Amino acid sequence: MKITDQTAAALAEPDCPESDPSCWGKSAGRPRAADKEARLQALLHTAAELFLEKGYSKVSLEMIAREAHVAVRTIYVKFGGKAGLLNAVIENGRAHFFAGMTDMASDPRPLREVLEDFAVRFLELVSAPAFASLHRMVVAEAKTTPELAETFYEAGPKRTREQLTRFFNRPDVRAQMRADVPLDMLAIHLTSCLLGDNMVRMLFPPERQPTEAELRQQAIKGLDLFLRGVMG
Known part of the structure; x- marks a missing residue:
């Protein structure tokens, strides 16, 4: 190095x-x-x-x-310690992809525009080679090193779900959602629609990195699927 x-x-x-x-x-x-x-x-x-x-x-x-x-x-x-350092590494990497994005909890733009901005940044993050390598490392070592899996979840997926939940909990946003869809399911459903089978694909080195246009297209398709299922 x-x-x-x-x-x-x-x-x-x-x-x-x-x-x-x-x-x-x-x-x-x-x-x-x-x-x-x-x-x-x-x-x-x-x-x-x-x-x-x-x-x-x-x-x-x-x-x-x-x-x-x-x-x-x-x-x-x-x-x-080491877990705290890894937490900082993950948070630092995550912050890079969401830098410059307005806080979703107070962003005044229309709902779809806010979510599309998030969706593109989110897919850029999970498509980054370093993230894919991190994901494979966590899968490989989670059983023998529980603190690794816990740290990854706390600094990554949990932070993303909290970010989305704060947005969906806004009265003006919640009013546009179906009342029968639990608040805590909205963030999970959105990220699942965006990811598709990407988490499985991350277990294998990709032949090539997706282009910016491809990621945006994936973001729009995933967001359309999500909104069709949850909008009131």
């Missing part, structure tokens, strides 16, 4: 707790926030590559710390 000289330099200086007097007064005038963000992103990138390359159970915090040029203590302080 290659780390640029610039990234290595940013990571070389460990984070300094504000409660440690020996740190006070150091690096005055430096853009500390930018430095910390650069170190954090490099650490998450390194951890993600190691998890996907070697498998969650075979990667130690010492291994990650050595590759990322940080102290193991830094990882414990920031994330609480």
Whole structure:
């Protein structure tokens, strides 16, 4: 794994707790926030590559710390351990695909427009090679490493369901839905319509990545299927 000289330099200086007097007064005038963000992103990138390359159970915090040029203590302080670090890796990757999207709970656009925006971003996320690799890793190691499956669910599928449930729970949105469809089923039904058999296909390396146009077409078809079943 290659780390640029610039990234290595940013990571070389460990984070300094504000409660440690020996740190006070150091690096005055430096853009500390930018430095910390650069170190954090490099650490998450390194951890993600190691998890996907070697498998969650075979990667130690010492291994990650050595590759990322940080102290193991830094990882414990920031994330609480390996599961917390994986949680941050997944959340960081998820945030990349939903960056710039208006909060669905307050988005004023028409219902279909909001859901189509979500649908395209969601399919881009689950179609990403890294996500497919992560999914295969979770399936392979879930039985022997329960914390892996739990962390994946909490940081991924659960977050998505909560995001959608907040949207469907809006009075103006709920009023457009069939009253006999339980609120907690709407998010599950939508993601199922969008995914189709993609979760099964993720178990095998794809011959090629879908194009942006293909993903949008899949999003529209899945959304049409969902809306036909739940609109009042």
